Amino acid sequence: MRTMAYTCGATPHRTVDLIDPHGIMVNRIESLRTHAWDVELAAHGIDSAALNASTVQLEAKCADLSILDTASNLFDADIRAISSTGNRNKAGTITVDGWTQAALITGIEPSRDLPDPAKYTLTVALLDGVWRKPATVQHFLSDELQPGLYLDYPYDHPYDYKAPTRGATTINSTGAPMPFKMVIFGPCTNPSITIGGNRYELTMTIPVGAYVTIDSQTGHKTITMTDINGDTTNIFDKATRGSGLDGGRYIFQPIPAGETNAQWNGFGWDLTIIMERSAPAWLTS
Template sequence: MLETIEYTAGNGESIGFEGPLYGETLTGLRGRAWDYSLASRGLTGVTRKTRETNVTVRIHDSPATLDLLCRLADADMAAGTPGTLIADGEWETRAWIPKSEPQTITPTMVETQLTVVLLDGVWRRETTTHHDPRTDAGSGLDYPHDYPHDYGGMSILDTVANTSGMPQPIRLTIFGPCVNPYVIIGPNRYEVDATIPASSRLEIDGTADARTVIMISDTGLRTNLFAKAMRGTGRGSGTYIFEPLPPGTSTISWAGGFEFDLTAIEERSEPPWT
């Protein structure tokens, strides 16, 4: 059962709903809603959009807590930067709290209804795995003569599992040095035609809100390499840089001796009940 939810503002400050600000079951945050249109024999435009919900909270003998919530929520609204709701320390969704309507006020207790705007329509949990080059000794070619360089096979690392039943957005972080790096996950090849120097990293972000390909140097300089990324003919083409991770188990392979992080982003319409 979901135990904790906290709101983290854009400035990094957080406030929970387990006391002295009590949200009880926070029923409004537990629901889910898909947007769609009815067709003659089915649905069209199926998506998960931003949605608005209400939750009731109360405080006892702690008006400063309500002042803190007001300050954090107002600052995010004024800045146009959403805060983040975090469930059980794992699942996150971006949110604003644009409204508070007091329902009951006594000398020792205040009950108020908060309007919460869930910006993403989904809750997300990230899982990151780090991968080092590990070449299968039996996968290379065995030549009868010596050559000034080795002929190695693809590095078959492992497998990655997606048990959600739906495609998952992924983020790849490739660490230099490497030239024209690529990683093959399942049927798709993620490739960027660029040189990544030592101490720099390449970040390929396929989340719905980002879709960026950025090289970041050791000094923090950011270079947009979107135009250098292989995009094929789009999703399902086999060379799409932002291809999501398909359901089931996929193999991972690459060549070039570089290390990389693979972050799979699980999405749910509501926080898990278990």
């Protein structure tokens, strides 16, 4: 473990360093790596398996109680925000070496006070059940950014030859289908992207300079358009959801594992696989 921090949900610009030798210092994180699938057994196998929210405890110390007081106020603010609004996005986030999970610090139990460094136990509610980290962004450029992509027919006719559907390969290096963030850049009308057997489609026009961001993470599913001025609009209703998961036209269909063919027409788009693990990676680069 190299870095560990709590980012506030109610005040996102505030961050509490959890491995600060001069402030709050969590020395060991075994409890964050401890996990268990909630498995429903069948006669000769399992009917279902899920990683659910859980509560863990972290042993910590702090030589400066003013830092602990400030952190406690931030922890409390997040709990009040999520309990009063019911908005899950007001929860904080714990980050360990780039792996993140929505979380709340729900309790502090001291075992020793000053003049020695204060020792105490943090009770942490891990809300997602999984840890997530974005993989490297995969860029798929628009036609206009790739001169000479198609040869022009040298004669004029009262009709045009249609450019062929573009093709490329998406890469999901994990061993299972994963959620994603997808950014589609304007200008384009009714953009659709086919990856494997699923079609990701919007029924709308994205203007010049604007882009649409699709986030498929469980608990965070959103579709927003950002215009040329930076203003954002919720366009969830513009996405095709078909019959849902595995139906062939589901906007949030996880990206298959491995290398998968992708097809689209003309516009540019980015894809970021969101890697999920049951615990933060033991080794990080």
